[in-house]
Amino acid sequence: MGSAAGQRNLRIGVDVGGTNTDGVIIDPTRSKEADRGHKAPTTTDPSHGIAAAITTMFKSASIEPSSVASVTIGTTHFVNAVITRDHTRLSRVAVIRLGAPFSKHAPPCIDWPAPLRNLILGHHALLKGGLEVDGSLISEIREAEIVEQCKIIKEKGIKSIVINGIFSPIDTVEKQEERAAEIVIRELGNVDVVLSKTVANLGFLERENAAILNASVLSFARRTIASFQEPIKKLGLDCPVFITQNDGTILSGDAAARLPIRTFSSGPTNSMRGAAFLVGKQDHGEAMMVVDVGGTTTDVGLLLANGFPRQQAAYSELSGVRMNFSYPDVKSIGLGGGSLVRRIDGKMHVGPESVGYKLPEKALVFGGDVPTATDYIVAAAKDLAIGDSSKVQGKLAEEDIDAFKTETKRMLEEIIDTMKTSPEDLPVLLVGGGAVVAPDELKGASRVIKPEWSGVANAIGAAMARVSAVIDTVKSTEKTSAKELQAEIEEEAKQKTIEAGASAESVEVVEVESLPLAYIAHKSRFIVRAAGDFDYTRSADFATMRIESSHEEETAEPSGPSNNSTPPSTEANDVEEDPAVDIDFSSYRPKVVNREWHISETDLQWITIGCYILGTGGGGSPYSTMLRVRQMLRNGQTILVMNPDDLKDDDRVGSGGGAGSPTVGIEKLSGDEMMDAQVHMYKLFPGGRATHIIPLEIGGSNGLQGLVLGASSNMNIPCVDGDWMGRAYPTKWQTTPVVFGERPIVFAPVSVADGNGNILYMPTATSDLKVEQVIRAALSQMGSHVGTADGPVTGSETRRWAVEHTISLSWRIGREVARARKENRIDNVAESIIDAVGGPETGRVLFKGKIVGVERKLWMGHIYGEVIVEGTEGTQFAGKIKIPFKNENIAAIRLHEGVETETGEEKNEDVLAIVPDLISVIDAQNGEAIGTPEYRYGLLVLVIGITASERWTTPKGIEIGGPKGFGLDHLEYKPMGKFVKPISVIDEYDGKS
Structure with a gap:
């Protein structure tokens, strides 16, 4: 439909998918409808497809170029370059880190699949610089160091450089990344420099990963986006060109050329925004489920009441690379118009196999010989104008048609329920070419809406993005x-x-x-x-793209090889295995020789999963420590674990770990502070070196520190299979040596190091509580994260005091989670974990549901708060529970509707579990532990309880580690079950091959 010249009111949206390029022209001032829709196969060079889409739409309506206000493009081109590991489109990258000595044990790309790392990472260096969490300097940057690295980068011919400084996202004063970039550009001239702070937020490794991918795809993105300009100019359009980004909003072409990573997952988001626009509910304060049914898969996402898609939890993953920038939370199932339909053992199966884009030749209605979802829909509907209905009507059994309808309905209802954040019904919008396969009514949906133009909802979403x-x-x-x-x-x-x-x-x-x-x-x-x-009165400000070509790009073809790409990788399509999952569970045996357990990568992965679950919400993520231990194993180091039962009376057992804020831990990755503290301790301690090491706590990151310290060259001693907590209590005095009270003080002498040359040594103290108070006070002046070393205790004391076999217990828990993942039965992973820790008398599944509320406050340095979990009506987990936490989870308490839940109203009979028993919250979708800093609205969780070790269930143990130790004096501890001592891996596998 035409539009008066000079009145810029039309928006063009084009979505360049892997299969189809969709286009649409919209006049937002008129009723919610698309003027012209266009769908055509995607071309090899995306600019041709975009030109064809816009030209076709212009021809079919008398549109003046001057009436077009904007062109918005959604594209999967950049993300596909990474997923397919296309060496012609990925540049080699050099990484300069500012923050030495921190992060030295986790070099860039340490957690990437090896083929992708080999393809992209060309050089890296760790230099002086970085900030503490309070904005003070770890150290000033040194120009000479940066200049030296520039010479090496120049020799290697690398033209894309990432600069990543510790706590750079909060650096508004020192501007270290910016100053380093100026030096690099001065020394190297025409290169791409990506500052990590412009790409993502707090989370050092994950931000760096995102910045490296961004830098690698930059040259290709710039050429591609510049090529989008050509067809638009040829059509006489003088309007801004935008690219859609992951969160449903737009970037100017200039910005997208600098930050292509922000566009990586815009496809599903465009469909969600487009669907909401089509029903006129875009920003009307109502959450909606959007179900996008394609030819092969169905993507489901939740559009929040604020009009934006729900984002994934703290971290997102792409092609095996973990990142921390905004990514929509979209789940996919193998259901689409081309899904194969067949009976297996009498049961009707729909998908996940599909004929995909070959639907027009393979389906029965098109003369093919493969029964697909489309065929069953046509057979059931009687009036659908798809293909030749006579080829299926009356030829497919009625009972099969009914079974097909029942199965597709079940599949959709299950995925919708998984994605919901509360039990209430909510509107479900069906879009995509395959939407006809969905029924008109679904359980959990207040109404099912199939809007007109839903086939090009993705292009509409692009046109209407904010x-x-x-x-x-x-x-x-x-x-x-x-x-x-x-x-x-x-x-x-x-x-x-x-x-x-x-x-x-x-x-x-x-x-x-x-x-x-x-x-x-x-x-x-x-x-x-x-x-x-978007403010269309300022269109002119955004109409001219200022995409500067860099390093001889001008000669390159839009989709041809980049001049600074790597030679073809011979292993570019290898898939790196996950040792935790990709093994034969029935035949795997840990290596135990002469009663010493030699830790393997598989063992490490399982122990890591278990440590975080035993952290009961606290202890910090063990992820970066796991990477360090894994690197030690890959470097050929031997990591040994021994049974505490085998300790001699006069052995000297040292201990150590990290203390401080988990937020600092994700940004300022460890240097040598743990080892500095140990070395300093034994310089000053008169009794001589430790012969063994025991973790301070098994829960969270510290659970792996015993492996790090024991195997390091300074010590080279076995780690004891046990710890002083059996979990991750918030304070040093909440430990079993203090419970036993056989020494007036256990945790002095103590040595504390910040990794930057500052070391505190406390030879004596009046109490273990005083040691805790002094370390907490020193923390804020030492960067809020330190390594500590405690004076050794004897072998006989360790046998009496240690919570035994907790590394074995972590291993068993992790093995069950990994097995459940491999066998696709995460839905009963909680029950498997309970079996691993000793069966139903030892622990139980306390609750299953969704987080519907989180509250946090800071008091005396600790994070206090509570999380509310709501169960599903009609199940044994109906209603709500609350879990108060002080860094770690303290209790699980049933709530009653309409009753005040102030502390004074809590009753013992409502307590499902309470400290010292362990309460863990686990992600219901992958079996991973969720730490208290990661609690957020809408997460699906399992809550499990495990009975505490008998070391904690004495009167003194309950006083220190029970409700009173957390200020819940009005509640009493009642054991949840019977403690079953974990079976030692060493006892079970010693001498077995």
């Missing part, structure tokens, strides 16, 4: 209240959104999170997102 900006920062609340700071940051986010092209009157804050930081006085992390509609 503009947004995010600020993620750490601020001091010492002199300004958190409320005032939040208001300031909200204004800042709104301003940033307006600068990105939004109209001032439409901008609003759509997401706010504030997290107080543990063990750090007066510090909170704020994450604020604002969004608004």
